[in-house]
Amino acid sequence: NDxxxxxxxxxxIFVFSASENEAHHxxxxxxxxxxxxxxxxxxxxxxxxxxxxxGPQHSTNPMGEGDEVSDNVDFIPWCADxxxxxxxxxxxxxxxxxxxxxxxxxxxxxxxxxxxxADISVIKYGEDEIDEDDELPGTLFGFLDNFYNIDxxxxxxxxxxxxxxxxxxxxxxxxxxxxxxxLPETSLEVMFFNTTTGEWEAxxxxxxxxxxxx
Numbered sequence: 001n002d003x004x005x006x007x008x009x010x011x012x013i014f015v016f017s018a019s020e021n022e023a024h025h026x027x028x029x030x031x032x033x034x035x036x037x038x039x040x041x042x043x044x045x046x047x048x049x050x051x052x053x054x055g056p057q058h059s060t061n062p063m064g065e066g067d068e069v070s071d072n073v074d075f076i077p078w079c080a081d082x083x084x085x086x087x088x089x090x091x092x093x094x095x096x097x098x099x100x101x102x103x104x105x106x107x108x109x110x111x112x113x114x115x116x117x118a119d120i121s122v123i124k125y126g127e128d129e130i131d132e133d134d135e136l137p138g139t140l141f142g143f144l145d146n147f148y149n150i151d152x153x154x155x156x157x158x159x160x161x162x163x164x165x166x167x168x169x170x171x172x173x174x175x176x177x178x179x180x181x182x183l184p185e186t187s188l189e190v191m192f193f194n195t196t197t198g199e200w201e202a203x204x205x206x207x208x209x210x211x212x213x214x
Contacts, residue, residue: 006031012067018043027051027082034067035075042072053080053088054121054151061090063121063153077103080123090121106148107164107214119153142191142200143167144176164214165190174210185210 003012003026012031013023018039028034029051037043050056050066055078057068069075080086089102096113104124127145141148143165150161167188168177175182190203208214 001026003028003034004030009033011036013045015039015043017041018072024048025079025084028056028067031067034069035073036070037072038070040072042074045069045073045075046077047079047084047087048075049079049082049084050075053086053123055080055088055090060092061121062092062119063090063151077124080125081129086123086125086129088121088123090119092117092119094118094120104148105146105166107166108150109162109164111160111162113154113159118159121151123149125149140193141203142193144188163190166214169210169213172210185213 006012009032011033012028013035015021015035015037016039018037018041022044023035024047026048028048034050034056035043035045050064052064052066054066055061055064056066056075057064058073058075076089077087078089080088087104089104091100094100094110095117096111097109100108100120102108102122104122106122106124108120108122110118125147130140130147139150141150141163144167167185169175169185170177174185176185176188185208188208190206191200192203194201
């Protein structure tokens with residue numbers, strides 16, 4: 001569905017009762033307010049496209065650039081493109097040591113923030129949904145058949161970031177599920193795109209946890 005151009009302060013989706021209603025796979029663009037929920041219960045509005053790959057504007061998603069949403073709206077993950085081939089998530093005010101579960105098979109922890117906080121935006125692209133020649137903000141990582149663009153409001157300076165990627169191995173046989181030929185867990189690597197050299201490089205200091213599948 002297209003929910004377009006209800007400007008002038010008008011609302012795209014107005015919610016009186018959230019408990020038995022949901023909204024998914026809509027394009028919600030150009031409205032005064034994308035979703036307004038007047039119920040105290042949380043309205044499920046995940047997997048919608050809000051007019052920006054960085055998702056809707058809300059205090060919990062400071063880097064969002066799409067239609068604004070009210071409180072009590074669950075919008076993570078969102079569709080990062082109109083066809084919902086990529087997904088996004090964003091989080092604000094993260095303190096040092098906070099572990100962020102992005103809901104995109106990736107957990108993130110910041111350290112050495114010097115007492116400050118970090119706002120973050122994460123876009124998860126499928127194998128055919130990213131071009132290294134695109135000028136993307138943040139840093140591009142690759143894991144299995146997915147690419148992750150991680151952007152934050154942190155400027156130049158020294159801070160540490162820990163990335164924990166999740167992979168499937170339901171039968172705990174030591175191989176990643178649904179890979180042909182079967183891919184051993186111990187061979188997994190996280191890559192990042194070096195914009196200076198224009199090459200993909202393996203991260204150092206990786207640890208594969210074959211029990212937690214991370």
